[in-house]
Amino acid sequence: MKRSTTILVLSAILLTTSFAATAEQNRALAATATAQTATKAQIVSSVNLRDKPSTSGKIIELVKKGATVTILENSNSYFYKVKTSDGKTGYVSSSSKYISVGSGNAASEQTSASVIYGVNLRTAPSTSTGKIITMLKKGTVVTILEKSGDFYKIKTAGGQVGYVSSSSKYLQLKGNGSSSNEGSTSSNQTKIAKVISTGKKYLGTPYEYGSDRNTTKTFDCSDFVRQAYKEALGITLPSDSRKQGTWVKDNGTAKSSISSLKAGDLVFFMSYKGSSESAYKNVDKSKETITHVALYLGNGEMLHTYSQASGGVRIDKLDGAWKFRFLFGGSVLK
Known part of the structure; x- marks a missing residue:
């Protein structure tokens, strides 16, 4: 009798756990599907999510290494406005020490950006060692392949690949912020x-x-x-x-x-x-x-x-x- 009762209890627990896991998987799949067309990035080192794009901003939470976030906009030279997988919106450092654009789980979701001020396309992510390939004019649309330090590795519509400054002075990421x-x-x-x-x-x-x-x-x-x-x-x-x-x-x-x-x-x-x-x-x-x-x-x-x-x-x-x-x-x- 006791053995039968134990088996029934264990079965109920397993069934409940299974339903919970399935529900969680569905929520994750739904979140992934919703973000398919958005700019994605992966956290490579735990970073603070803040309420404004500054280190003086209040900390909302710590976004852990391995988390995937949606980039809403390139707020300034140092911060991205992002949305976490659990729906929180805030600002994280845009340093490649903390976040990688177009890598990991988001590798197939390449980011588009528009040149808003003439910028040099270089052979390497450095102003000292990277030779200038050409200058990309204002209005040029490029695809961001990855972030490397203070530079983006990009590909032009003509197929040229190189590095440009990631400063918001030069590039505007095409996220899903308001366009009105x-x-x-x-x-x-x-x-x-x-x-x-x-x-x-x-x-x-x-x-x-x-x-x-x-x-x-x-x-x-x-x-x-x-x-x-x-x-x-x-x-x-x-x-x-x-x-x-x-x-x-x-x-x-x-x-x-x-x-x-x-x-x-x-x-x-x-x-x-x-x-x-x-x-x-x-x-x-x-x-x-x-x-x-x-x-x-x-x-x-x-x-x-x-x-x-x-x-x-x-x-x-x-x-x-x-x-x-x-x-x-x-x-x-x-």
Whole structure:
């Protein structure tokens, strides 16, 4: 009798376990099927999932080695926005030490990306040892084969294989994030608010021409706007104002009218020639050199730094001589 009872109990346990395992397998299969068309990656070393793309972000959980995640977007140069297999969304380091794109279980699910700023295709994942094969122009669509350090190994539509920088300055991964203009605009507004907030915290920081780009003790004009975008969003702009102007023109639309500027735009100026409008009357602005850059705040105001005597980082009205010196402006974001 006792033996029969024991057998019945064991059978019930095995049957329950079998149903549970089958249900779990079905959930896993469903999750896999749902993510078939998404960008997949494998965690190669346990990494923290955070609530924002920064090491200051709160830790949601530890994603363990071997886990597969879905990449939703390349948030900045250092973090991916991902979705875990159990549905949690957050940010993880994009370092190849922690995550491998297009490898392991996701090897057959190659990732597509679009070049958003001209980038060199190299023979090796290094700027020192990798010889330049060609420059990939803005708008070029490539297939990411794997991530190697700070580089992606990619394949072009023409069949060329090589390595390009994985910085979000150059490539935009095609994930399954919102593609609507409304969603994009809302996202950009949040980002711009963060850039402006970051810039304002440096109000009063002393001016120094040719300031050290590795510190925040002093700034010149281009170093200041570069720091605001780098610290807030992980976007590293060129280090001088002329190259920043070229960057904005290459990645968006230059605005020659002050009235068309939006908060967060970079605004570029030529040399001072006088305080009156007549001093600029016969100037061909298309031939003038950029000598100053500022961060536009909206409502006719700009955040910038231009001399020791002015008191360092400050807010000014975009009027008077500044209005006459204005060359163009443009957005850093898409």
